Amino acid sequence: MAGRFDLQGRHGKSRVRVSRVWRRPAEAGGHLFVEWSVAVSVVSDCLPSYTSDDNSAIVATDSIKNTVYVKAKECTEVVSMEEFAVILGRHFTSLYSQVSEATVTIVERPWERVAVDGKPHSHGFKLGSEKHTTEVNVKKSGSLLINSGIQGYSLLKTTQSGFEGFVRDRYTLLPETRERIVATEVTAWWRYPFEHISQLPSKPFCFTQRYQDVKKVLADTFFGPPDVGVYSPSVQNTLYLMAREVLTRFAAF
Structure with missing residues (x-):
């Protein structure tokens, strides 16, 4: 052979x-x-x-x-x-x-x-x-592939967070609550649509500005309006909403 x-x-x-x-x-x-x-x-x-x-x-x-x-x-x-x-x-x-x-x-x-x-x-x-x-x-x-992201983005809010309806068994001590502090450290990645060198935009700072814009959307979605905030039923749901909002706001991803 x-x-x-x-x-x-x-x-x-x-x-x-x-x-x-x-x-x-x-x-x-x-x-x-x-x-x-x-x-x-x-x-x-x-x-x-x-x-x-x-x-x-x-x-x-x-x-x-x-x-x-x-x-x-x-x-x-x-x-x-x-x-x-x-x-x-x-x-x-x-x-x-x-x-x-x-x-x-x-x-x-x-x-x-x-x-x-x-x-x-x-x-x-x-x-x-x-x-x-x-x-x-x-x-x-x-041929080109560009993935960018953010690491170690620490966010915390002192209210407007809860955790209810999770699995309870003989090992569970955690009480259900609709009032708690929530904090997380976000790592997020996104892919740019450019598939070839010739497709790169010529506008300066387009990548840096997009990074700043994505970071702002992540924070705005996590915190909600400055006066009343937004309720988070779980970290998982909040992270999902953050990712969905970025994809909705920036259709090129």
């Missing part, structure tokens, strides 16, 4: 920490600062690196790390983390003939502009809590 054995190796570099400052005048919004943890994974036909001493198809982790720094420096105009991930994916799939696809994952630390006396500071930032994330897959053909 004859057959062909193909081995495509996935290799790369993770935890590349990169910071970027775009220095803008105060009238243009002030400086913009981002801190990203970048991971790059490339796929190449590298069977000889397994079966012999031939590493000619392997892109060194040092090359990947340094490429992240160089490409960040080359971004003289502000880019979102999704746009930066696409830039990296296109670089690795175009520069190296043996690389068929690249997956770039970025986690952004939540540096937020501070306000002093009610006025946004031109170059002052504080560290928030929740993190913006993205995973972008780029193939040599231009």
Whole structure:
């Protein structure tokens, strides 16, 4: 019985920490600062690196790390983390003939502009809590997949929450209630509709603005109107309503 054995190796570099400052005048919004943890994974036909001493198809982790720094420096105009991930994916799939696809994952630390006396500071930032994330897959053909999300989004309300009608048996001590504190830490992912590099929109900040919009919808659905709130019969129901509202509000997902 004859057959062909193909081995495509996935290799790369993770935890590349990169910071970027775009220095803008105060009238243009002030400086913009981002801190990203970048991971790059490339796929190449590298069977000889397994079966012999031939590493000619392997892109060194040092090359990947340094490429992240160089490409960040080359971004003289502000880019979102999704746009930066696409830039990296296109670089690795175009520069190296043996690389068929690249997956770039970025986690952004939540540096937020501070306000002093009610006025946004031109170059002052504080560290928030929740993190913006993205995973972008780029193939040599231009095929594209962009998943973004939010991690560690902690929300709490002191009333308008209950839990009733659950299974009760001899192991149950929890009383039913319509009045309790509810708190949760949200992790949410959404997929953008772009399936090819050519479909990417040209409008700057489209990804960053969408992230901010989704975060607001999640919070608004969880809390309800500021004066009366909204009742939550369970964490499960509230999370479902949050996801449904995002999908309803943003039809492109």
